[in-house]
Amino acid sequence: MAKSMNILAIAPYIDGTDVGEAWCAYRWIKELSTRGNVTLLAMEREGRKALSVQLPNVRVLSKKEPKWVQRYERLNAMAKLAYPGFYFWAKKQIKELLKTETFDVGHQFSPFAIRYPSPLKAFSIPYVLGPFCGSLDTPKNFRKECMSSKWFTHFRALDQFRLNFDPFMRASLKGASAILGVAPYVKTMLGDTALKKFHLMSELGVSKTSTRFTSSHSQKKSFRLLHVGRGVRTKGLRDVIRALSLLQDLKCLHLDVAGHGEETEICRQLSITLGVQDRITFHGQISRREVDQLYCQADAFCFPSFREPSGSVIFEALSYGLPIIAANYGGPGHVIDDTCGFKIHVTDPDQYAADIASAIRTLVSMPMLNKQLSKGAYAKINKIGLWKNKIDTLLNIYENIQLPKGDHYVKISD
Known part of the structure; x- marks a missing residue:
């Protein structure tokens, strides 16, 4: 049986005390840490429970999320205002880590939206992106009733343009060894980039099923x-x-x-x-x-x-x-x-x-x-949806990733 893999995980938006994307990213890292050696690069919000406490089996390297972004919570939830700063910070951290350590694979879990380049693209370590989701258009006949939505939500219409022309985003996708997407529409959006390395996998999961009240x-x-x-x-x-x-x-x-x-x-x-x-x-x-x-x-x-x-x-x-x-x-x-x-x-x-x-x-x-x-x-x-099965699948994806020729990392073997 293969020994535990050394995994470099990136999830700037992660918090087990939160909901939505942050909570989903937390569950991925928590479940993955029971099966591999995980180093996590993340952001933390002041006043929240420390990630090192939430994830005791994970080595956490983090930076504080700027306070100013919290004044625009709804906009921040969509646009990820602090991501550019995190991107350059993470790139520096990875460079320092690789001076003394090796990783079998890198994986950027969040943001889930397909509009943020990954700092992993600058290094030779093989990496996985996703699960990606979002960027869906509002069906034509419902757009009129959606006009009351916040103005900034309409910028998602630029996502497909960026996938086609943004050099940073395209480089991230092209360099990935595997791309995860929550549904077939993600593969369609990514086009030729994802044809040979796309895997269907929801960002969600459950630990067990639950019983509900039933009667005749x-x-x-x-x-x-x-x-x-x-x-x-x-x-x-x-x-x-x-x-x-x-x-x-x-x-x-x-x-x-x-x-x-x-x-x-x-x-x-x-x-x-x-x-x-x-x-x-x-x-x-x-x-x-x-x-x-x-x-x-x-x-x-x-x-x-x-x-x-x-x-x-x-x-x-x-x-x-x-x-x-x-x-x-x-x-x-x-x-x-x-x-x-x-x-x-x-x-x-x-x-x-x-x-x-x-x-x-x-x-x-x-x-x-x-x-x-x-x-x-x-x-x-x-x-x-069971986490155990999802992590089994993810580890299989990791183990089947081919390293770039001439790379100095050693792939885990039996």
């Missing part, structure tokens, strides 16, 4: 739908509410909504206008424990986000054995199939709501199908 469908007084997500138009909550208004005859339906944002009040008013406010509970921003409780109580997960690069909540819902109603677009369109749920084509708002309503009606009227899809959800997450 005939004994239940309600059928509970669940939507979990940030309150923005693209997450599809408005479309679920419109779908409910088309199901007035199904008195058993109730929708639980977890999350908050600029879209929340719009959806609240829409529910009143459409006469379904008494069938919806807006829980707002709630704790992890409360969200888990909603998963336990739900009968199905309705999350028709129409610009979702991957979807952490999709993985969470699958781990609870929930049938999924999702958009046939982006990450969910790749993950969900007819063994575990319904994929709804993103057409126009009216037809989209009608198709969502049809899927909900099918689940309510066919309890045996609901049970079958629940089993399929568990099977799906066990196949693609």
Whole structure:
């Protein structure tokens, strides 16, 4: 059996006490550190739990994230304002490390968006990039309703241009020994660059599946739908509410909504206008424990986000054995199939709501199908989402990377 590999990991945005990208990067490094010797280059935010404490099995080299970027939190979340400074700092750290140490592979885990060059491109060490996601366009017929989004979110339209013409980004991709992407659309975006070294792998994972409360469908007084997500138009909550208004005859339906944002009040008013406010509970921003409780109580997960690069909540819902109603677009369109749920084509708002309503009606009227899809959800997450299996796959990718000719690094062997 091969000995542990020496891995140089880069993840400027990583924090197990945070959510989203930072939390996903933390899980990758945490799980990888149980199987290899990991040196991590990262940024840390003042006041947060130290990464050396969060990741006791990892050698952490970090720099502080500048305080000024925290004043523009939403912009910073998308544009990664501190990344240029981190890039040059990391490049210097790698140069110093390689004077006395060797690494079998480098891997830059974050940022997940495909718009940031990697400092690893300047060195001969073989390296992996990703999992990449994001840069999806808003479907044409939904753009008008998305105009209220923050101005800077529209800059993602430049991503494809940069992939084609940015020399720093192109050099990073060209020099990578392997590129990970969350869904086939990433490979399409990367074009010829990724043809021979692209691997499908979500940035998400679960340690185990969970049990939810179930009872005989005939004994239940309600059928509970669940939507979990940030309150923005693209997450599809408005479309679920419109779908409910088309199901007035199904008195058993109730929708639980977890999350908050600029879209929340719009959806609240829409529910009143459409006469379904008494069938919806807006829980707002709630704790992890409360969200888990909603998963336990739900009968199905309705999350028709129409610009979702991957979807952490999709993985969470699958781990609870929930049938999924999702958009046939982006990450969910790749993950969900007819063994575990319904994929709804993103057409126009009216037809989209009608198709969502049809899927909900099918689940309510066919309890045996609901049970079958629940089993399929568990099977799906066990196949693609368990961390142990994901790390097995990643280590196999590492071990099959070919070193550049004449390089002084020694590949791990049996």
